[in-house]
Amino acid sequence: MTFRKYLVLAGVTVFAAAGDSLLSHGMKQVGNISFHNIGSLFLAVSNPWVAFGIVLLLAFFASYMNALSWADLTYVLPASSLGYVLLALVARFALHEQVSPLRWAGIALISGGVGFVAGGPSVTHHSDTGSASSAGDIGAGSGSAGAGPGNQHHVRVATGGKP
């Protein structure tokens, strides 16, 4: 894992959390939408909070696509869940909201889960197309998924030096 890859994962985390927050704020202003006036879902996009939320979610989307091009889905998703922790910390220390013990327990569980996957390899299977060979084929499939630094070294060797 290089600094750039950690930066991409941080982008996935921050943009998703900020985008969801803005969307939530905007949709509360728009009001309830039922099946009868489903068309108003599209009008909701004209709300500035919803619109800015969509911009941030597009940035999340770009980071997410980048991350999935070199890491497993089951690696990227738990890593991106740090956004919930981020939101809770912002609520506690910036907005001075009360965070209950249950929520702190939730934060601990999420952090533990992220720690579990972060300690392992980011990719555990063979890339299934030839196109990947030109972009740094990932040949870690034969290694044990639980293997840590050894497997990551194997990935680096297979990619011709690219981490």
Add this chain to the structure above:
Amino acid sequence: MRHLYTWCGILLVVSFSVVGDVSMSRAMKQVGDLHALRQRFGIGTVVCRIFSSSTFFVAVAAMALSFFSLLFSLSWGDVSLVGPAAASLTFIGNAFAAKLFLHERVDRRRWMAAFLVAGGVALLAA
């Protein structure tokens, strides 16, 4: 009725999210490492490769449907329920789907991570 609409929305969000995430992961693996591709061939090639993948468009369609399902759910339920409930179920669903359809090696470490994160997200909503 409000409760039913909320949970229907959550189930829709989860279903479309799982389809979108799995399809996007497959599409990006087919395209290759975006950073390496861009360095070697330029951004034009990266964009061409992405847009020539039909799986990518399936993923985008599913994610768009998931997005509108989320808007629908948020208009009926609180974000403190909709967000964590949808996210928790999506984590578990994605772990199963990644193992089944992407053939990822979801070992004990990753199952633990999926369940810990799903549990943590559920606790945040409590």
